[in-house]
Amino acid sequence: MSLTLHERAQYAGAPLASPAPAPAWTLSVRGLGKIYGDTSEESIAGTGPEFGTAVSPNTGAIVAAWGVDLDVAPGEALGVIGESGSGKSTVLRCIAGDEPATAGEMLFTDHGGSTERLDQLSPTERRRMRISDISVVYQDPALGLTMDVSAGGNVADPLTAAGWRNFGRIRSRATELLQRTEVPIARMDHPVKAFSGGMKQRVQIAKSLANDPSLLLLDEPTTGLDASVAAGVLDLMRGLLEETNVAAIVVSHDFSVIEMLTTRVIVMQHGRVVEAGLTDQLLEDPQHPYSQQLVAAARG
Numbered sequence: 001m002s003l004t005l006h007e008r009a010q011y012a013g014a015p016l017a018s019p020a021p022a023p024a025w026t027l028s029v030r031g032l033g034k035i036y037g038d039t040s041e042e043s044i045a046g047t048g049p050e051f052g053t054a055v056s057p058n059t060g061a062i063v064a065a066w067g068v069d070l071d072v073a074p075g076e077a078l079g080v081i082g083e084s085g086s087g088k089s090t091v092l093r094c095i096a097g098d099e100p101a102t103a104g105e106m107l108f109t110d111h112g113g114s115t116e117r118l119d120q121l122s123p124t125e126r127r128r129m130r131i132s133d134i135s136v137v138y139q140d141p142a143l144g145l146t147m148d149v150s151a152g153g154n155v156a157d158p159l160t161a162a163g164w165r166n167f168g169r170i171r172s173r174a175t176e177l178l179q180r181t182e183v184p185i186a187r188m189d190h191p192v193k194a195f196s197g198g199m200k201q202r203v204q205i206a207k208s209l210a211n212d213p214s215l216l217l218l219d220e221p222t223t224g225l226d227a228s229v230a231a232g233v234l235d236l237m238r239g240l241l242e243e244t245n246v247a248a249i250v251v252s253h254d255f256s257v258i259e260m261l262t263t264r265v266i267v268m269q270h271g272r273v274v275e276a277g278l279t280d281q282l283l284e285d286p287q288h289p290y291s292q293q294l295v296a297a298a299r300g
């Protein structure tokens with residue numbers, strides 16, 4: 001048995017009739033849930049932090065995220081932290097439309113002020129949105145780039161998908177973006193598979209900015225890079241977040257990334273948000289025992 005939207009919203013504790021979206025938010029998520037396996041109500045009981053598991057004792061389903069609320073405003077970056085398997089990437093994938101959510105509402109407002117319910121869009125509309133409004137930078141560059149294609153070609157991809165036709169304009173926009181992300185223009189026509197890890201991430205970032213998105217989703221953007229390379233990529237991202245009006249969500253297990261890029265943060269455990277607050281405050285003085293444990297482990 002699948003839950004109706006009404007039941008899901010009730011179960012997630014989300015308001016059934018949402019208040020009018022606050023125009024201040026680029027993204028407002030209420031009661032987001034994702035279950036892998038049996039999506040019936042029986043799967044929820046017995047999961048979450050108080051039970052120490054995301055696996056349903058009743059159905060064996062994985063309740064990867066449930067009842068997740070978050071908001072992010074233009075020009076702001078929200079961090080998502082939690083141990084491996086806590087549901088961070090699942091939340092990001094549901095927002096990106098890489099997979100459908102099981103429950104919840106996602107209200108998205110673009111630069112122009114028009115608001116849509118992401119969870120109600122058709123697959124075609126979701127794809128359109130991924131081209132023009134919502135970009136993702138993945139930990140694995142192979143997920144965000146076509147490896148056999150040149151850096152310039154990769155950046156041109158979302159432009160042509162958005163309807164750009166003039167070769168000169170596409171080339172000049174790609175050049176501008178690669179310059180901005182500090183990719184040597186001399187290598188613009190080389191296939192990205194020949195690039196170093198840090199350079200691939202820079203091309204991925206350039207590509208993600210191509211259509212001036214309203215929302216940027218960063219999933220462990222520097223994990224796997226050498227510390228000095230990661231520091232350079234982080235610096236670049238911080239500069240870009242400061243100078244653009246994009247709203248960003250940053251998933252990372254690395255607190256230095258969260259500290260450097262975000263102003264607010266949510267903490268996830270077994271698919272639930274256990275604490276939310278200002279990044280500085282939360283990392284300085286975590287209130288929830290799980291956040292305290294995470295911060296203590298990160299501080300060594």
Ligand SMILES: Nc1ncnc2c1ncn2[C@@H]1O[C@H](COP(=O)(O)OP(=O)(O)OP(=O)(O)O)[C@@H](O)[C@H]1O
Binds near residue numbers: 064084086090091253
């Ligand atoms: N496609 C899938 N099918 C079944 N279970 C999945 C799938 N994707 C994720 N899960 C499960 O959902 C839970 C949350 O996974 P998720 O990848 O969101 O965690 P995470 O916090 O991002 O972890 P990590 O930091 O290791 O990436 C985990 O128990 C995971 O095994």
